[in-house]
Amino acid sequence: MSASIEPGTVKRALSAHAAIGLLAGAVLYILCLTGTIAVFYVEMQRLEQPNAPEMAEIAPEAVQRGVENVLAREAQEGLPATTHLYVHIPVEELPRATITTDSNAFHLDPEGNLAMPEMIEWNDFLVHLHYTLNLPSLVGITIVGIFGVMMLALSLSGVIAHPRIFRDAFRLRARNNAGVGLTDWHNRLSVWTLPFGIAIALTGALIGLATVTAYGLAESAYDGDVEAVFGPVFGAESAPDPAPAPVPDVAAALRHMASEYPEVRLTYAIVHDPLTAGQHVQMVGEHERRLIFGEYYAFDSDGAFLGTTGMADGALGQQAAASTYKLHFGNFGGVWVKIAYVVLGAALTAICATGTYIWLGKRRRRGIDEPRLRATWTGVxxxxxxxLAATALARIVIGNEAPFAAIFWIGLALWIAGSIALAGRRRPLAEAPAA
Known part of the structure; x- marks a missing residue:
């Protein structure tokens, strides 16, 4: 491989690798760390709210009762009409029945009564930090998608910049002088995690940039209709009709699924535009040994089956789009896959952390010592x-209402500022002449 790459190409790739790494390093480190923790998002929900009712399954009639109870409660409270109502169906990983609307989220008991509000704000904060950096949704997810592209570029440019990287895949030099040991670990971890890193970066970029791409296509080709862009992949919304209507028959749709598709593992029931004449119901069901997050099964408000969207057997591009989510988050294959994702994710986090230290070390060996820059990076x-630990402590001490995003970003900024201040104090002391 080394004989086929020009030295100038290697040098330019190395420069590009360092430039992208400096620009993206801090954000990528945060994304890799939070993504690694979020692999166990479902399990952490149960840990955050351990007293919520749990059940192996819930009867269709109980789900129907829960939907009616939630809609009636929101009407009594004078809340705005919800556009979507989601029923989480109990599954092995999360054996809870939960209904989420635009305004509320409630756990159900096995009979479909409202047991308690869902209180998993810390978990939601963590996922939003990973998805959007706690920024407004469209802006944040687009920025994260761009950093996914940067991560992909780092992976590929790192391979080109080190022609012997595969030949030395298992070579670890014992000495640690001049940063050799740190560089070896950085390079070895990069090789060992390369397929995983490319998969995570590519799927992250696809998920992150899908929304802004859809908006761009909608403006240029569909007169601003974003749903027309997503419709061929995830199914089109039916025409809205705001005329009042009774609660849809979700139970009938659940009974149909149990009778006609017993092999499908249901995860969600979704009611679109509930209590209007334009309402309809969708079931989301996982297929065994498939990476797709699920197939959509459509029903009218009376529970009559209308068809599927094609996530499981439609066009290859449609199936590929439906497979990016599980591949990115590792929620397939059970606990051993999750453990593997945590180990590999920790390695990616270490790669992000060590890359800038290596660059700073090279500059120091050239006589360019930058203690404040090093302190900034150590602060990150x-x-x-x-x-993150401070936000978890706030969840325990303050509760579900704690301002987790503010605590995280202000706490991180203060820690970085403190690191820089300490570096500034140490330097004058180190340079002071001896008495």
Whole structure:
């Protein structure tokens, strides 16, 4: 491989690798760390709210009762009409029945009564931090998608910049002088996790940039209709009709699924535009040994089956789009796949952390010592898990209403500022002449 790459190409790739790494390093570190933790998002929900009712399954009639109870409660409270109502069906990983609307979320008991509000704000904060960096949805997810592209570029440019990287895949030099040991670990981890890193970066970029791409296509080709862009992939919404209507028959749709598709594992029931004449019901069902997040099964408001969207057997591009989510988050194949994702995710996090230290070390060996820049980077590396721990502590002490995003970002900024201030104090002391 080394004989086929020009030295100038290697040098330019190395420069590009360092430039992209400096620009993206801090954000990628945060994304990799939070993504690694979020692999166990479902399990952490149960840990955050351990007293919520749990059940192996729930009867269709109980789900129907829960939908009616939630809609009646929101009407009594004078809340705005919800556009979507989601029923989480109990599954092995999360054996809870939960109904979420635009305004509320409630756990159900096995009979379909409203047991308690869902209180998993810390978990939601963590996922939003990973998905959007706690920024407004469209802006945040687009930025994260761009960093996914940067991560992909880092993976590929890193291979080109080190022609011997595969030949030395298992070579670890014992000495640690001049940063050799750190560089070896960075390069070895990069090789060992390369397929995983490319998969995570590519799927992250696809998920992150899908929305802004859809908006661009909608403006240029569909007169601003975003649903027309997503319709061929995820199914089109039916025409809205705001005229009042009774609660849809979700139970009938559930009974149909149990009778006609017993092999499908239902995860969600979705009611679109509930209590209007334009309402309809969708069931989301996982297929065994498939990466797709699920197939959509459509029903009218009376529970009559209308058809599927094609996530499981439609066009290859449609199936591929439906497979990006499980591949990115590792929620397939059970607990051992999740453990593998955590180990590999921790390795990616370490790669992000060590890359900038290697660059700073090279500059120091050339006589360019930048203690404040090094302190800033150390502030990011140490401050991020400390700030996350502070948010978890706030969840325990303050509760579900704690301002987790503010605690994280302000805490991280203060930690970085403290690291820089300490570096500034140490330097004058180190340079002071001896008495």
């Amino acid at each position: 590396i140490v401050g991020t898990p400390v700030a």
